[in-house]
Structures are given as C-alpha cells and as structure tokens.
Amino acid sequence: MVDITVRSFSGASIELPAVALSAAIGDIKARVWEQWGIPAREQRLVLGTAIAANTQRVEGVLSDAGLSGAASVEFWLVRGPAFNFNTRLAHPRARLDPECAELSHGGQSEYQAAFLSDILSPQETYMVPFKLYDRRTHGRLPCAQMFIGVAPDANRNWSNLKGAYVNHRGFYVDAFCESGWLDYPRCRPWRVRSMIFSRAAQEDSLAALAAPAFDWSGNGEPGGGLEWMSGGGALAPPEEDRPWSFAMEVDMPSSRLKFWTSCGELVDTLHIPELAEEPVRVCATVGYPGQRVVIADAT
Numbered sequence: 001m002v003d004i005t006v007r008s009f010s011g012a013s014i015e016l017p018a019v020a021l022s023a024a025i026g027d028i029k030a031r032v033w034e035q036w037g038i039p040a041r042e043q044r045l046v047l048g049t050a051i052a053a054n055t056q057r058v059e060g061v062l063s064d065a066g067l068s069g070a071a072s073v074e075f076w077l078v079r080g081p082a083f084n085f086n087t088r089l090a091h092p093r094a095r096l097d098p099e100c101a102e103l104s105h106g107g108q109s110e111y112q113a114a115f116l117s118d119i120l121s122p123q124e125t126y127m128v129p130f131k132l133y134d135r136r137t138h139g140r141l142p143c144a145q146m147f148i149g150v151a152p153d154a155n156r157n158w159s160n161l162k163g164a165y166v167n168h169r170g171f172y173v174d175a176f177c178e179s180g181w182l183d184y185p186r187c188r189p190w191r192v193r194s195m196i197f198s199r200a201a202q203e204d205s206l207a208a209l210a211a212p213a214f215d216w217s218g219n220g221e222p223g224g225g226l227e228w229m230s231g232g233g234a235l236a237p238p239e240e241d242r243p244w245s246f247a248m249e250v251d252m253p254s255s256r257l258k259f260w261t262s263c264g265e266l267v268d269t270l271h272i273p274e275l276a277e278e279p280v281r282v283c284a285t286v287g288y289p290g291q292r293v294v295i296a297d298a299t
Contacts, residue, residue, distance in 0.1 A: 105290065149165035
C-alpha cells in the first residue's frame with residue numbers, strides 16, 4: 001500500500017490513502033474524476049518527470065521513478081484538452097482516425113487542417129504530446145509543411161487555418177494579431193530545429209519506449225496502440241515509421257505556448273498576448289501525402 005497525494009497547479013490536492021500497489025493509474029484517474037469532475041481522458045498524472053500511462057500499475061510507476069517502497073508519493077495533475085476528431089471540423093479530404101487519435105493527409109497536393117480538441121478553457125493549462133510521421137514522398141526536408149499549434153475557433157478555412165504553430169523551421173503565427181514567421185529575440189527557432197526536428201532528436205526519442213496512440217473518445221482507459229523499442233532485443237521501426245516527438249503546453253492564463261522535447265527539456269516559450277481573448281482549439285495542418293499527426297500519451 002502507498003498513500004498518494006494528487007496536486008494541481010492551482011494549489012488544490014486530493015488525498016488517496018492506502019492505495020494498492022496493484023492499482024492501475026486509470027483507477028486513480030477515476031477517483032480524481034469523482035472528486036474534481038475532470039474526465040480521465042483530460043488527466044496527465046506526473047511523477048518526477050514521467051507521465052504515467054493509464055494501464056501502468058502503481059508499483060511499476062514507483063519503480064520507474066526510483067521510489068519502490070515509499071510510504072507516500074505526490075503526483076502532479078496536468079490537464080490535457082478533451083480531444084476530438086470530428087470530420088465537420090477538418091478539411092473534407094483529410095483523414096481522421098479517432099481510434100488512433102490521428103490526422104493524416106488525404107492524398108491531394110494541398111494543405112489539410114483540422115481541429116483536434118474541444119475549446120480550451122481560459123483558466124486551464126494543457127499538455128499535449130505529439131508524434132509526427134512523414135514518409136517523405138515530397139522530396140523535401142522531414143515534416144515540411146506540417147504545422148502544430150492552436151487556432152481561433154472562429155476560423156474555418158481548412159486549406160489555410162490561421163493560428164500559432166510550431167514547424168520544422170521554427171514558429172509561424174498568422175492569427176492573434178501576428179502575420180508570419182517569428183525570430184529572435186521573440187523566440188529561438190534554431191532550438192526547434194535542433195531539439196525536435198533533427199535526426200539526433202529523433203534518435204533520442206527512440207532510445208526509450210515510444211508512446212502508444214490511444215482512443216481519446218471516451219472516459220476511462222483509452223484503447224491501445226503499438227509500442228516500439230530501439231534496443232533491448234526489440235526491432236526498431238523502419239525509417240518511414242520513426243516519429244518526431246514533442247509536447248506542447250498551452251498555458252491559457254499566462255497566454256503562453258511552451259514546447260518540450262520527449263525527454264522533458266524545454267525547447268522554447270512563445271508569448272501570445274491575445275491567446276485567451278477568444279475561444280481557441282488545438283489544431284494541426286499536414287501539407288503532403290504520407291504525413292500524419294498523432295496525439296500520444298507520453299510514458
């Protein structure tokens with residue numbers, strides 16, 4: 001047994017005494033849902049620097065964190081948005097797969113965008129882990145014309161969805177009173193290129209288990225997905241199936257977007273003063289066939 005405290009960044013906490021080591025993280029999320037009303041699919045429980053997956057057992061999470069035998073531990077609750085993959089909120093030729101939490105290009109030579117979440121609360125902070133895949137049939141640099149970020153809910157031009165994005169070149173903002181690529185000192189685009197979209201960054205993310213893709217369409221434990229290992233006797237994925245992984249933090253109260261490597265290192269922070277002034281959603285754009293965006297539960 002272990003006593004668990006779940007804390008939020010607002011200062012609230014939940015005490016869960018005498019939790020069985022065999023209990024699943026999904027069971028803890030269910031109790032948080034009962035007390036705080038936050039759906040399990042929007043919860044990220046963080047211990048140390050790792051986000052615990054729904055199907056993990058408490059004992060395994062403590063072991064991974066070097067806390068086996070601890071009498072009490074504290075998890076931090078980071079809220080993720082309620083994801084949706086509604087074809088009415090996407091380019092008509094884009095392909096949406098709720099079971100894999102995936103947006104993929106429909107095969108035509110055009111930008112294809114989609115909203116991937118409900119409207120974000122202006123009082124909340126959200127963390128969204130992404131995996132980007134690119135078969136590179138376009139002959140350009142990896143992840144060319146892929147844009148991940150947020151956009152005003154009022155926008156509905158799925159071939160040119162104006163918003164605030166990270167891209168392999170850096171940061172592009174054409175909404176929120178901005179009009180193009182941002183540069184130093186506003187941001188540091190070279191860190192995006194080296195820490196997210198370089199081959200070295202990709203290999204770093206493959207050094208650990210890749211996060212499985214889940215079905216976020218309901219409460220409770222999301223459906224499975226495939227996990228790859230780059231070593232330890234398991235086969236590494238083929239080149240075209242190796243993702244570029246990162247997490248986007250949307251801090252609505254402070255009007256900031258933060259981008260993190262899959263290893264938990266801060267890449268850069270983008271301040272957008274107008275972010276909380278109108279309803280916004282998480283979104284993505286893919287520009288070429290063979291490109292897809294997956295929302296993943298980082299482990």
